[in-house]
Amino acid sequence: MQREDRIGSAPDTPDRTPARVVLASAARLLEAAGLPTPRVDAELLAAHVLGVTRGRLALLDDLGRADRDELDELVARRAAGTPLQHLTGVAYFRHLELTVGPGVFVPRPETELLVDAGRALLSRPDPLVVDLCAGSGALGLAMANETPTARVVLVEHDPAALRYLRANARARQAAGDPPVRVVDADVTTDPLLPELAGTVDLVLTNPPYVPAGTPLPPDVAGADPDRALYGGADGLAVIRPLIRQAARLLRPGGALVLEHDDTHGTAVPRLLVAAGYADVADHRDLAGRDRYSTARCPSAGWKTAPS
Template sequence: MQHLVGSAGFRHLELAVGPGVFVPRPETELLAGWAVTLITPGATVVDLCAGSGAIALAVANEVPGVRVYAVERSPAALPWLRRNAEARAAAGDTPIRVVEGDVTDPAVLADLDGTVDAVLCNPPYVPAGVAVPADVADHDPYDAVFAGADGLAVIRPVIARAAALLRPGGVFGVEHDDSHGTAVPALLRAHGSFTDIEDHQDLAGRPRYGTAARSRGVASEHRRER
């Protein structure tokens, strides 16, 4: 339906969508809402796997004066991200910075390492081979939905990238498959750089996103080298 009408609602926004970009879902509004309650005016925020820009643009719409970076690698999704970013800036929201890059690459936004207040991510996370509804299978990009045999192929490196980007005390939130309610918190604990690790349910009572804070007093390698 969103492809037919050319737009999708997300929190207080209406975003342009179409072939090549993942249509934002209501479940992701919960992650964005969690972030908005914690992010303060003037904060630096990074949205990894930005897609249409839903999370990044919601933060820019609801929190004054933030500096938001939206990272996306897909050549098909990037035009939608840029279109939405330009439209929201024209509407008076704080402009976001669109970054073309692979979120698993340690070089992406490396100049921000150790300084970011919040990292948010709605990555591909469905295990390969899992049956998905027809609207997903037929219209959403495969690479925006599936992520390896266990669905964690992107989340694992994203956790490492978030740990490097965040300042001590900075927060991280990542959406995940409803089968990952134990696995994602375990990955966060195993990394050793996070505290306050929690998992949150969606409106249907299913595990949906994990959150954590960067351990205080533990600087990233990038900051230690300085």
């Protein structure tokens, strides 16, 4: 009789552990590995394994063996430095859930600030917005989501990043956001979007800008593609041509919002002034680091011809 009972039970019923115990143990392991947000990571991994939202974890009683084994494996990989977003396949950016993984840059919280900055600089109800170096599509797709009257063009050149970008663009359209245009092009090479020259209201960009040789935290260096991170010896190798390209694309009064390395709070505004932009300003992120510049294409034409 006892034997029949065991056979008839779900395979993991004799071996269940309270969810709070599993989560506390996962968080301890991640803390011991030196990760900055161990409890949040543990909860997000558990939510991923269980197929529930993080908020619903509190309602769970206990976890069976199979779920615990899967969680243990993910916690071990996270402790070894794999980015959380590569384990869950998802990155949250503004109101969006974007698909990410190896081969594409994981969008960062500080980049979210550029969306507010860009929207504040819009002066027309149906603006044309271009996201240069689009990666997974974070900036451009967030603009399309939050300003549905905008026409959005996203430019990326890396084949792996383009696959994520196209998948995210399709998913956002299926979720009800307006369609966007995805262009495979090198932002440093002319001509870039020649058909849009002088017509763009806003260029948003988070290009590669880390100076070569800068030591990075292991989970950044090992996870994001080098092409997404490094901007040549001084970090400005993509930013210099990009400033020229934006100048060609923008209409008079149009705006550029450009993320940069925290060591470039003076260098990037200088480049913008030298290229003839007006209203050049630099801005900090929530950690107080110099993070992005804003500028406008002067209405009276360029003070100096952008080369």
